[in-house]
Amino acid sequence: MNRRAVVVASLVVVLAAGVGAWWVLLRNDAPPPVSLEEAVAGVGSTTTAAPGAGTTTIATTGDATTAAPAGLDGTWTIDTTASFAGYRVQEELANIGATEAVGRTSQLTGGLTLSGNAITAVDVTVDMTTLVSNNERRDGALSQRGLETSVFPTASFALTEPIVLATVPAIGGSIEAVATGDLTVHGVTRNVAIPIAAQLVDGTTIVVVGSLDIALADYDIEPPTGFAVLSINEVGTIEMQLAFTR
Secondary structure: OOHHHHHHHHHHHHHHHHHHHHHHHOOOOOOOOOOHHHHHHHHOOOOOOOOOOOEEOOOOOOOOOEOEEOOOOEEEEEOHHHOEEEEEEEEEEOOOEEEEEEEEEOOEEEEEEEEOOEEEEEEEEEEHHHOEOOOHHHHHHOOOOOOOOOOOOEEEEEEOOOEEOOOOOOEOOEEEEEEEEEEEEOOEEEEEEEEEEEEEEEOOEEEEEEEEEEEHHHHOOOOOOOOOEEEEOOEEEEEEEEEEEO
């Protein structure tokens, strides 16, 4: 192989290595923020009420024409196969630059209670030790730093004011509301107002999504910076996708 061929081959190898490093380190593979449309698509939908449920015609803010099933009152529990909660925060990494860290878990417990046109209770507990992002080192670090999940293994939200709806949505109909309650993260509890969107997917499934920006300092969270992580935004986002079933 002549000298020119060696040089060309070397350049190809360097270029390939650079592209590979870019793909591993610089690509933004963070999942998009929660959305009601995506959540409902993930759960799947039907156009009929549950067998034997009966129906009551009620106006809705959505475009659905199917009436809401009667007997929605009662307690609905979280379906973990279609639910998750987690965090989203901007960070600055050494030799990489700005990126978005997203960690999520489906290890949730809790439910909501419906009575007439009001949601009277919502309780959600999150197993923070099971949060997973696209970086195992980040996940491991959060055990002892930042969220300190080894010390504060759970986070929770409990509704403190009923959510009164103008109407009960029909199947396929959606609502927007604000859930006011106590959010506990890192051992600190604060009363917050979380904007939410919800849809009655069918007679047996309600999907709720919501997100809230929080100041890390409000929950005594010290950003876990270090050699690789140069800085972390002082404000992060708590986000959730919750599917409730009978």
